[in-house]
Amino acid sequence: MINLKDISVTFTQKKSDVTAVDHVSLQIDKGDIYGIVGYSGAGKSTLVRVINLLQKPTQGQVIVEGKDMVTLSARALREERKKIGMIFQHFNLMTSRTIADNVAFPLKGSGLSKADITAKVEKLLALVGILDKKAAYPGQLSGGQKQRVAIARALANDPKILLCDEATSALDPKTTLSILELLQEVNQKLGITIVIITHEMQVVKEICNKVAVMENGRVIEHGDVISIFDQPKAPLTQDFIRTATHVEQAEKKLLAHTDKPLYVLKFPNATGAVIIDLFKKFAVTADILYGNIEFLQEVPIGTLIVTLESDNGGVLDLDAISDYLAQRQVRISEIERTTEKEVIA
Ligand SMILES: Nc1ncnc2c1ncn2[C@@H]1O[C@H](COP(=O)(O)OP(=O)(O)O)[C@@H](O)[C@H]1O
Ligand SMILES: [Mg+2]
Incomplete structure (x- = not known):
């Protein structure tokens, strides 16, 4: 569906060149909700803009739905871009136009009659749950409602792909969840492939099935969300995962609370009587101080x-x-008692 092959993007500047994307290859399949996570400056926005060629890569191939985007004529590229919707952190709505006009905007020149456009706009506004706001102006809407308008607008040309660049970063946690639910619905109901850029692993945890972690223009780790959450390899990925669960806070509190060694048991598929079996087999008593189950x-x-x-x-x-726990697909590790966490530059 989306195949990025060895993409690099270098910005030439007066003093020094900036390589925003550095030899990235990524495959995004039809129906994926693909998360790209990384801190600010990692190259996420630049990479996602390569998908619809808003950003031309310095090198590499961009294949979208079998089309080699870099080689398309301007006209063919315009057509392909219609199949790729995009939403942003700050919504980018036209403030002097009504909600309905904002959503109708991409349908200009589509050849649809006025009545057809009105019907389509209403259908889209109903889909995102704000049909009652059609005559309002963006300034009268909350952040979550504005993002709903932006999603409706992005869907106007019936895209196959929706690119979301920090689409929930300006929203509070509750509104974030409601927008993520809407995106999931868009993915499932309309079969639209979604690419989500975010600096929050929590977002990935909520709805993505795949994730790539970016650092300094490179993809340092990628895979399906369950295995990445279960066994993150790169330190940065581990860092992101910790922020998306409450385990780290619990570790800190418990370490302050006791001098005893503390062990973390991870169950990729929560199984039964491991604690009792530890007692039976090894005469070891496990005192449970914290427990959590995440659903991915x-x-x-x-x-x-x-x-x-x-x-x-x-x-x-x-x-x-x-060894015994490993046979039961449970991993054990001792929590290190270091006070300073390593800072990842
Ligand atoms: N148009 C541009 N000109 C020069 N440098 C840019 C441009 N766009 C992005 N960069 C640089 O490329 C790097 C990656 O930026 P960006 O893709 O926006 O990262 P992210 O979205 O992960 O925060 C940053 O160092 C940024 O300053
Ligand atoms: Mg960005």
Whole structure:
């Protein structure tokens, strides 16, 4: 569906060149809700603008629905772009036009009659849940409502792809969730492939099935959301995952609360009686201090923080315990007692 092959984008400036995107290859399949996560300046916006060629890559191939975008004529490119809608952090609505006119705007020159345009606009406004605001102006709407208008506008030309650049970053958490739900509905009902750029892993956790992590113009890790959340490899990915769950706060509080060694158990598919089995097999008592289950695409991923104590006062055979747990698809690790977290530049 979207195939980015070895894309680089270098901005030439007076003093020095900036390589915003550095040899990125990415495949986004039809029906995906694909998250691209990274801190500010990582190159996310530049990369996503390459998809509809708002940004021409310095090198590499952009294949969208089988078409090599870089080689298209201006006219063919205009047609292809209609199949790619886009929404932004600050909505980019025309303030002096009504909501209905904003949504109708991309339909100019579409050949549809006035009546057809009105009908289509109303259908789109109903889909995003703000038909009652059609005669209002953007200034009269809340942030969430404005983003709904922007989504309706982005859908006006029946796109196959919707690009979202920090679409929820200006919204409060509750409104963010309602917009993400709407995007999920757009994906499922209309079969539109969605690319979501965000600096919040929480957003990825809510609706994405795939994710790529960007740093310094490069994709440092990518894959399906469940495996990335279960076993993030790059330190930056681990950092992002921690911010998307409450495990880190719990770790900090518990470390301050006790001097005992603390262990994290991760259950990629929450299973049964592991704690009891530890007692039966190893005479080890696990005291549960914290528990959490995240659902990622309906798959439960469990986390427990425990203390482990050998019943007869003996030494813990952590290697044996770890091997045993691994057979049960449970991973164990001790929480490190470092005060300063490594700062990732
Ligand atoms: N038009 C431009 N001219 C020069 N540098 C740019 C331009 N657009 C982006 N950059 C630079 O490219 C890098 C990546 O920017 P961007 O793609 O906006 O990152 P992100 O969206 O992840 O915050 C940054 O260092 C930014 O300053
Ligand atoms: Mg950006």
